[in-house]
Amino acid sequence: MTLRVVIADDEDLIRAGLRIIVEAEPDLTVVGEAADGAEVVPMVRQQRPDVVLMDVRMPSVDGIQATRLLTALAEPPKVIVVTTFDNDDYVYDALRAGASGFLLKRTRPADLVQAIRVVSAGDSLLFPSAVRALAVSRAGARPHPGIARLTAREADVLRLMARGLSNAEIAGELVVGGETIKSHVGNVLAKLNARDRTQAVIAAYESGFHSPADHR
Amino acid sequence: MTLRVVIADDEDLIRAGLRIIVEAEPDLTVVGEAADGAEVVPMVRQQRPDVVLMDVRMPSVDGIQATRLLTALAEPPKVIVVTTFDNDDYVYDALRAGASGFLLKRTRPADLVQAIRVVSAGDSLLFPSAVRALAVSRAGARPHPGIARLTAREADVLRLMARGLSNAEIAGELVVGGETIKSHVGNVLAKLNARDRTQAVIAAYESGFHSPADHR
DNA sequence: AACACCCTCCCCCACACGGGGGATTTCCCG
DNA sequence: CGGGAAATCCCCCGTGTGGGGGAGGGTGTT
Structure with a gap:
C-alpha cells in the first residue's frame, strides 16, 4: 500500500x-x-x-x-x-x-x-x-549555571518567587519567618547573579525552572 | 564502539x-x-x-x-x-x-x-x-487576556520589564523620563491584573510574550 | 468642535525589597 | 570531635517600586 x-x-x-x-x-x-x-x-x-x-x-x-x-x-x-x-x-x-x-x-x-x-x-x-x-521555550536559553548551586530551600523559594508570591507570602507558604525568606532570596539573587527578584524569576523561566511539581 | x-x-x-x-x-x-x-x-x-x-x-x-x-x-x-x-x-x-x-x-x-x-x-x-x-501542556499557558489590551508603548515597557530592566533603565532605553515609565508600568500592572512587576513578567512569560525577535 | 485615547511628565507617600551586618541550631562529613 | 554548610531568625537602612492623584500635547474619531 x-x-x-x-x-x-x-x-x-x-x-x-x-x-x-x-x-x-x-x-x-x-x-x-x-x-x-x-x-x-x-x-x-x-x-x-x-x-x-x-x-x-x-x-x-x-x-x-x-x-x-x-x-x-x-x-x-x-x-x-x-x-x-x-x-x-x-x-x-x-x-x-x-x-x-x-x-x-x-x-x-x-x-x-x-x-x-x-x-x-x-x-x-x-x-x-x-x-x-x-x-527551551523561545529564547536561546540554557539553564542558568547558578541554578544548580541552589540549596533545596533556596530552590523552594525561587519556585514560589516564580509564581509571583511576595516574601511575606512565601514565608506563609513555607511556614517560616519573613526574615528567613529575605535571607534565602538574598542568596538566590547572589547565586543567580540577579539584581532583583524579577531578574531571578526571569532566570528561572529561561532555565525552565518554574514549578515542575504543581498541578491544581 | x-x-x-x-x-x-x-x-x-x-x-x-x-x-x-x-x-x-x-x-x-x-x-x-x-x-x-x-x-x-x-x-x-x-x-x-x-x-x-x-x-x-x-x-x-x-x-x-x-x-x-x-x-x-x-x-x-x-x-x-x-x-x-x-x-x-x-x-x-x-x-x-x-x-x-x-x-x-x-x-x-x-x-x-x-x-x-x-x-x-x-x-x-x-x-x-x-x-x-x-x-497540550504548552497549550495550558494561553495568553493573558489583558496583554491584548496593552497599548504599543505599554507593550514596549513590558517587553523590557521581562528582560529584567529597572524603571530607570527602561526610561533610558526608550529615551523618555522616568516618571513616564512609572505611568506605563502602572497601566501594565492594572491591565494584567498584576500586583507587582514580577507578576507582570510572569504573565508575559506564560503568554509567550517575551521578545520573539531579539537576540544579542 | 468635542471627545477619547495615548504618551508624556509631575508630586506625594507608604512599604516591600534588597544590601549590610550578625546569631543560632541542626546536621552531615571528614 | 571539629569544621562547614544549611536553615532559621534578627536589626538597620536606603531606595526602588507602586498607588494616588493631576496636567499638558498629540492624534484620530465621531
Missing part, C-alpha cells in the same frame, strides 16, 4: 525538490501540490492523502492555520510542518495546531521520508533543534 | 526488563543502575555513560530533577526520560530539564534501542502521544 502525500509550499523550487525526494521512494507518491494554505484544504478534501508536508510561511493562509483546518476535518491527514529555520517559534504553534511532526528543510532526504513513514504509522516526531527550541 | 547506558528506575522489575533489552544489543551495555534520582548523579559522574534511561517517578529526587542535575554536569550524558503514562505532564518538564528524548515504557524494545542510538548520535526524539501531551 502506497502512502499518498500532498505538498504545500509557496516556492516552486521547494515543492519540486520535495516531490523528487518523495517520488524517489517506491512506496510514496505525491497526489497533489498547493502553493498556498487556501489551496491545500480543498485539495486534501479531494485527494485524501495520508500525509501533508506543510510549509509554515505561505501567502494568505499560512501553514499553521492550514494545519488547524486540516486537522479539523473528519478524516484528517497527518501533517508534517516543514520550516527553514531551526530557531523557529512556529514549532509550538504547529504542534498545537495538530501537526504530527515538525522538521527542517535542511533535513536529509532519508530522514524526510523516514518521517513520512513514521507519522503515517501513527507516531509523532520532531527533529533535533526543533525539540531543543521547544524545550 | 559500544554505547554505555545507565538505568534509573525505582522498580527492580522495570530495571531488569530494561537491562535485558539493552544488553541484548551487542553494541549497548549497561554500566550502572540506580533506584533513585539521588543515586544516579554520583553514578553518572563515575561511570560517564553515553545515555541514561530515566524514570520520572522516583523517591526523594525525581527523574526530572535528576535530569536537571545531569545536564548541568560538565560532560552531560544524553537523557531519555521514560514514563508509564502517555498523558503525562512531565514531557514538557523533562525536555526543559534537558532531556534528549521522552518515551513510554510500553514502547517496543526495538524502538527503545533505536531511541538510544538516535539520541547518542546527537539527535532528539519523542514518541507518540508524548508530542501530543507536549502540545
Whole structure:
C-alpha cells in the first residue's frame, strides 16, 4: 500500500525538490501540490492523502492555520510542518495546531521520508533543534549555571518567587519567618547573579525552572 | 564502539526488563543502575555513560530533577526520560530539564534501542502521544487576556520589564523620563491584573510574550 | 468642535525589597 | 570531635517600586 502525500509550499523550487525526494521512494507518491494554505484544504478534501508536508510561511493562509483546518476535518491527514529555520517559534504553534511532526528543510532526504513513514504509522516526531527550541521555550536559553548551586530551600523559594508570591507570602507558604525568606532570596539573587527578584524569576523561566511539581 | 547506558528506575522489575533489552544489543551495555534520582548523579559522574534511561517517578529526587542535575554536569550524558503514562505532564518538564528524548515504557524494545542510538548520535526524539501531551501542556499557558489590551508603548515597557530592566533603565532605553515609565508600568500592572512587576513578567512569560525577535 | 485615547511628565507617600551586618541550631562529613 | 554548610531568625537602612492623584500635547474619531 502506497502512502499518498500532498505538498504545500509557496516556492516552486521547494515543492519540486520535495516531490523528487518523495517520488524517489517506491512506496510514496505525491497526489497533489498547493502553493498556498487556501489551496491545500480543498485539495486534501479531494485527494485524501495520508500525509501533508506543510510549509509554515505561505501567502494568505499560512501553514499553521492550514494545519488547524486540516486537522479539523473528519478524516484528517497527518501533517508534517516543514520550516527553514531551526530557531523557529512556529514549532509550538504547529504542534498545537495538530501537526504530527515538525522538521527542517535542511533535513536529509532519508530522514524526510523516514518521517513520512513514521507519522503515517501513527507516531509523532520532531527533529533535533526543533525539540531543543521547544524545550527551551523561545529564547536561546540554557539553564542558568547558578541554578544548580541552589540549596533545596533556596530552590523552594525561587519556585514560589516564580509564581509571583511576595516574601511575606512565601514565608506563609513555607511556614517560616519573613526574615528567613529575605535571607534565602538574598542568596538566590547572589547565586543567580540577579539584581532583583524579577531578574531571578526571569532566570528561572529561561532555565525552565518554574514549578515542575504543581498541578491544581 | 559500544554505547554505555545507565538505568534509573525505582522498580527492580522495570530495571531488569530494561537491562535485558539493552544488553541484548551487542553494541549497548549497561554500566550502572540506580533506584533513585539521588543515586544516579554520583553514578553518572563515575561511570560517564553515553545515555541514561530515566524514570520520572522516583523517591526523594525525581527523574526530572535528576535530569536537571545531569545536564548541568560538565560532560552531560544524553537523557531519555521514560514514563508509564502517555498523558503525562512531565514531557514538557523533562525536555526543559534537558532531556534528549521522552518515551513510554510500553514502547517496543526495538524502538527503545533505536531511541538510544538516535539520541547518542546527537539527535532528539519523542514518541507518540508524548508530542501530543507536549502540545497540550504548552497549550495550558494561553495568553493573558489583558496583554491584548496593552497599548504599543505599554507593550514596549513590558517587553523590557521581562528582560529584567529597572524603571530607570527602561526610561533610558526608550529615551523618555522616568516618571513616564512609572505611568506605563502602572497601566501594565492594572491591565494584567498584576500586583507587582514580577507578576507582570510572569504573565508575559506564560503568554509567550517575551521578545520573539531579539537576540544579542 | 468635542471627545477619547495615548504618551508624556509631575508630586506625594507608604512599604516591600534588597544590601549590610550578625546569631543560632541542626546536621552531615571528614 | 571539629569544621562547614544549611536553615532559621534578627536589626538597620536606603531606595526602588507602586498607588494616588493631576496636567499638558498629540492624534484620530465621531
